[in-house]
Amino acid sequence: MLEQLEGSKAVARAVAMCRPEVICAYPISPQTHIVEALGAMVKDTTLEHCEFINVESEFGAMSVLIGASATGARSYTATSSQGLLFMTEAVYNAAGLGLPMVMTLANRAIGAPINIWNDYSDAMAVRDSGWIQLFAESNQAAVDLHIQAFHLSEEISLPVMVCMDGYVLTHAIEPLDVPDQELVDKYLPPFIPRQLLDPEDPVSIGAMVGPDAFTEVRYLAHAKQLKALQKIPEISTEFERLSGRKSGGLVRTYRAEEADTIVIGMGSVVGAIEDAVDDLRDSGISIGAISITTFRPFPLDALREAVGNPKRVVIVDRAFSVGMGSILATDVALALAHNDIRLYTVVAGLGGRAVTGISLKQCLSKAVKDDLEKLTFLDLDVDVVERELTRMEQSKRSGPSAENILRDLGTTTPETEGQL
Amino acid sequence: MFQVRIHGRGGQGVVTSSELLSVAAFLDGYWAQAFPSFGSERMGAPVTAYCRIDSHEIRTHEPISIPDALIIQDATLVHQMDIFSGVSQNALVVINTPHSLDDPSIAAYIDGLEKVFNVPASEIARKHLGKPIPNLVLLGGLVALTGIITLKSLHEAILKRFTGDTGENNYAAAEELFDYVQNTFELPPPLSMPRRAEAIHA
Numbered sequence: 001m002l003e004q005l006e007g008s009k010a011v012a013r014a015v016a017m018c019r020p021e022v023i024c025a026y027p028i029s030p031q032t033h034i035v036e037a038l039g040a041m042v043k044d045t046t047l048e049h050c051e052f053i054n055v056e057s058e059f060g061a062m063s064v065l066i067g068a069s070a071t072g073a074r075s076y077t078a079t080s081s082q083g084l085l086f087m088t089e090a091v092y093n094a095a096g097l098g099l100p101m102v103m104t105l106a107n108r109a110i111g112a113p114i115n116i117w118n119d120y121s122d123a124m125a126v127r128d129s130g131w132i133q134l135f136a137e138s139n140q141a142a143v144d145l146h147i148q149a150f151h152l153s154e155e156i157s158l159p160v161m162v163c164m165d166g167y168v169l170t171h172a173i174e175p176l177d178v179p180d181q182e183l184v185d186k187y188l189p190p191f192i193p194r195q196l197l198d199p200e201d202p203v204s205i206g207a208m209v210g211p212d213a214f215t216e217v218r219y220l221a222h223a224k225q226l227k228a229l230q231k232i233p234e235i236s237t238e239f240e241r242l243s244g245r246k247s248g249g250l251v252r253t254y255r256a257e258e259a260d261t262i263v264i265g266m267g268s269v270v271g272a273i274e275d276a277v278d279d280l281r282d283s284g285i286s287i288g289a290i291s292i293t294t295f296r297p298f299p300l301d302a303l304r305e306a307v308g309n310p311k312r313v314v315i316v317d318r319a320f321s322v323g324m325g326s327i328l329a330t331d332v333a334l335a336l337a338h339n340d341i342r343l344y345t346v347v348a349g350l351g352g353r354a355v356t357g358i359s360l361k362q363c364l365s366k367a368v369k370d371d372l373e374k375l376t377f378l379d380l381d382v383d384v385v386e387r388e389l390t391r392m393e394q395s396k397r398s399g400p401s402a403e404n405i406l407r408d409l410g411t412t413t414p415e416t417e418g419q420l
Numbered sequence: 421m422f423q424v425r426i427h428g429r430g431g432q433g434v435v436t437s438s439e440l441l442s443v444a445a446f447l448d449g450y451w452a453q454a455f456p457s458f459g460s461e462r463m464g465a466p467v468t469a470y471c472r473i474d475s476h477e478i479r480t481h482e483p484i485s486i487p488d489a490l491i492i493q494d495a496t497l498v499h500q501m502d503i504f505s506g507v508s509q510n511a512l513v514v515i516n517t518p519h520s521l522d523d524p525s526i527a528a529y530i531d532g533l534e535k536v537f538n539v540p541a542s543e544i545a546r547k548h549l550g551k552p553i554p555n556l557v558l559l560g561g562l563v564a565l566t567g568i569i570t571l572k573s574l575h576e577a578i579l580k581r582f583t584g585d586t587g588e589n590n591y592a593a594a595e596e597l598f599d600y601v602q603n604t605f606e607l608p609p610p611l612s613m614p615r616r617a618e619a620i621h622a
Contacts, residue, residue, distance in 0.1 A: 272481070
């Protein structure tokens, strides 16, 4: 049943339906509403048999979750941005140990410059950690993915991160359907841990592994992720059978068949891309879209198949690797390595800059004429960049760039005369 | 699609207002999306929130740059920021002010706009709530001007969020502004938009 709900509250309810036994989190925007809501549900006993553990930091949160999962508790946390970075060592450990758990990452840029708004620099920073990473293109997808994430995580014994755009999705209020408890109970089997710390049957977890076996243990981690590529579509199909709703899976196409141009994106930007595709189709342009839901493991084969054989592919990425370009585009390029397809990358929406339909359509209109730079930063204010570059050329002590640019934009007060 | 942008100050309930507008629209059988502009929030600082209403699912999540309706909860904001950005001459503009539109504090800013409605929302709020919190009161004015949302849904949306007297008093204030707008202005023709579904409360 549809209800008008905030994305965060709907996700909190979906997580609660999965009957987590341990929730441990440290507050950081923009994930805060999710764990706040879960904390309230534990307190008022809407969510029973669940311990909500307050800790001193994100590092503590992930460490507690590792312990909880190892003792067989269904475990959940949420974080964002620097919070994720602070727990990074434990994030790698959770994956390396093969411990199932689910984490919401309410995506937010990483500083400096400090910024509380949305982009994917946090998710990208841990893309090689061994976690499965799913990206929600809408709040409904976020709700559904969380339920599927617990299933997937416990099935293959790996931690799963559900990425949802901070603010853009977490704070948006929309009609959403949170499946009922009966459906979730039917869908989600009881958690049978592959490894368990149990005094009755003692084992140790976390052996030191030397050169003689490290490659093999790491290879197994890779093999598990590859297995996830099979499991994810199955888990999504099973969810659809019970809920009647298509969600999850590896990739999803939109008006992509036989299209000359395919636009690939992840997360909430997919909505804007699909609107742009509809508009451009109306003006007779052959264009379609692909949404990547599963980013790790990266669905090389499924993506290649979904892309087909267009003339060109435009990748819209909400993050980039400084000195290199788009991270998503690098992965897409590998998937399409043998095809003769022109690739364009658009880096958009950094640090919360809105990806507007107007800018996106202008950019795609250029792309379909092969009149786009290989790497474009959407709505980049070139003048502002040039001014700072000039300053840096002119003076060895041109000062901090972020502050200089804010002064140029009039966001902060100009420096008083004589200060330099 | 009908797009509403709400401007006010931290503490005036700007975000709540857009949220409850979306709930009312949803109850009336529309698809609706509400979200705030995100920043460091503090009392008194300018705050903007958005609400989209449509017959079908809304996929975009970008801020509303060309609103069909503008609600200004605090008229002093017109001096401070470009709140009329993207507002066309046909857009509905509801300004919370006890002054007339000829007042020099407002007149220069609304030049060329054809559908501006000045309403004493803070005064009505003070009467019903004992404090000048105009956010939900103004929704009553918007309901009167658009005709796509019913008072019944607005009532339900407010009571879902504020129980007891707070909810009822806010609604009573909104209803008073609804009547005020109906009796004071020549109303624009009501908007019509197909619904996503039957109204939920009906």
